[in-house]
Amino acid sequence: MSDTHHIDEKIVELVVREFLEKKVDAIIHCGDIEPEHINGELFGNLPVVCALNREQCKHSFLFGKKLRPKFKAPQNWIFTVPEKRVLNFWGVIIYVGHKRSYEFLIGSEEKLIRFLQKIREVHDGLRWVFSGHTHQQFFTQAIGINRMVNPGAVSGGFDGHEYAIVDTKTDQVTFSRVLRSVPDVPKFSVGVISDSGKISKKDPLFWKLFAEEMERREIKNIIHCGGVSLDDIGKPELKDFSVYFNLVNDQKLKKETPSNWHLIIQDSLVPIGGFHFYIKWDLGLKFMEKSEVEMNKYCLTLKAKHPELDFVLSGLTENGLFVEGEPIKIFNPGDAENDRNFGVITLPQGEITIGSIPYKGEV
Numbered sequence: 001m002s003d004t005h006h007i008d009e010k011i012v013e014l015v016v017r018e019f020l021e022k023k024v025d026a027i028i029h030c031g032d033i034e035p036e037h038i039n040g041e042l043f044g045n046l047p048v049v050c051a052l053n054r055e056q057c058k059h060s061f062l063f064g065k066k067l068r069p070k071f072k073a074p075q076n077w078i079f080t081v082p083e084k085r086v087l088n089f090w091g092v093i094i095y096v097g098h099k100r101s102y103e104f105l106i107g108s109e110e111k112l113i114r115f116l117q118k119i120r121e122v123h124d125g126l127r128w129v130f131s132g133h134t135h136q137q138f139f140t141q142a143i144g145i146n147r148m149v150n151p152g153a154v155s156g157g158f159d160g161h162e163y164a165i166v167d168t169k170t171d172q173v174t175f176s177r178v179l180r181s182v183p184d185v186p187k188f189s190v191g192v193i194s195d196s197g198k199i200s201k202k203d204p205l206f207w208k209l210f211a212e213e214m215e216r217r218e219i220k221n222i223i224h225c226g227g228v229s230l231d232d233i234g235k236p237e238l239k240d241f242s243v244y245f246n247l248v249n250d251q252k253l254k255k256e257t258p259s260n261w262h263l264i265i266q267d268s269l270v271p272i273g274g275f276h277f278y279i280k281w282d283l284g285l286k287f288m289e290k291s292e293v294e295m296n297k298y299c300l301t302l303k304a305k306h307p308e309l310d311f312v313l314s315g316l317t318e319n320g321l322f323v324e325g326e327p328i329k330i331f332n333p334g335d336a337e338n339d340r341n342f343g344v345i346t347l348p349q350g351e352i353t354i355g356s357i358p359y360k361g362e363v
């Protein structure tokens with residue numbers, strides 16, 4: 001979680017209650033915390049890693065010499081400060097900071113990935129980078145480092161009080177929120193995959209395992225953003241799903257596709273459950289050169305053309321990407337052929353999950 005400044009502790013309790021119900025083992029707070037929130041009971045007496053920003057350190061925030069003379073932090077809390085953000089937490093090496101996401105807001109995904117790789121050179125084995133500050137949920141995946149996560153803002157995200165949950169065993173991350181009001185719309189999920197390429201040759205079990213994962217999540221609709229092998233179109237393992245797929249480059253269908261497979265018409269929207277998805281495979285590469293601000297501007301031009309647009313989906317790059325733009329969310333689930341990545345969009349909550357299909361074949 002992050003950015004709990006200027007809010008009542010009852011809102012913090014709402015998010016912590018979600019954590020407790022989902023049986024998390026620890027909490028990471030990515031900064032901008034109020035002094036009165038440093039309270040073990042408020043955080044369910046769970047271990048907490050909390051980032052202090054430079055201003056808080058400057059004003060002796062932690063020990064409260066000016067703000068809270070008798071204040072003592074809970075024993076199971078760990079604080080990170082500027083220049084000392086990396087720690088080994090429960091056997092996982094993580095970076096917990098506050099303003100790192102700002103570099104992507106005004107820079108680009110490509111520059112951010114270079115920064116992540118530079119940190120990795122200094123801190124061998126670093127697996128997760130956590131940051132806040134921008135009040136927007138954000139995710140990227142880079143070579144040599146598993147994930148960078150901005151959980152959004154508890155104090156005022158776009159659709160509610162935001163948070164994320166990370167599973168360090170499966171490397172799955174889910175972005176969620178406590179909604180301010182509950183929509184009167186049935187909950188449903190959409191599976192997202194991209195760049196599956198030669199996965200059938202590398203792992204004949206992949207589509208079976210992928211289908212089982214989708215069934216476990218009660219998913220009926222799957223979007224393939226592009227990069228699918230023509231031989232995989234119409235896979236019998238996916239016969240119980242509606243599959244929307246993209247052809248790229250010079251691909252031409254070799255045979256008639258089953259009725260449950262739907263070819264995406266270029267520059268049009270895919271409507272599912274009252275929400276609308278724009279799918280363009282090569283945007284993944286173009287977005288690598290863009291800042292978050294520039295991505296949002298691009299999406300607003302699409303919004304002018306397609307007012308009902310809710311999500312922009314892409315592929316092509318190995319790096320997964322999620323950007324919580326306003327009012328459009330950008331999502332690239334990452335590479336399925338090499339990283340076995342997939343995504344899930346749960347609506348109307350706007351919950352985003354990025355995971356991977358475990359390998360269960362013979363080596």
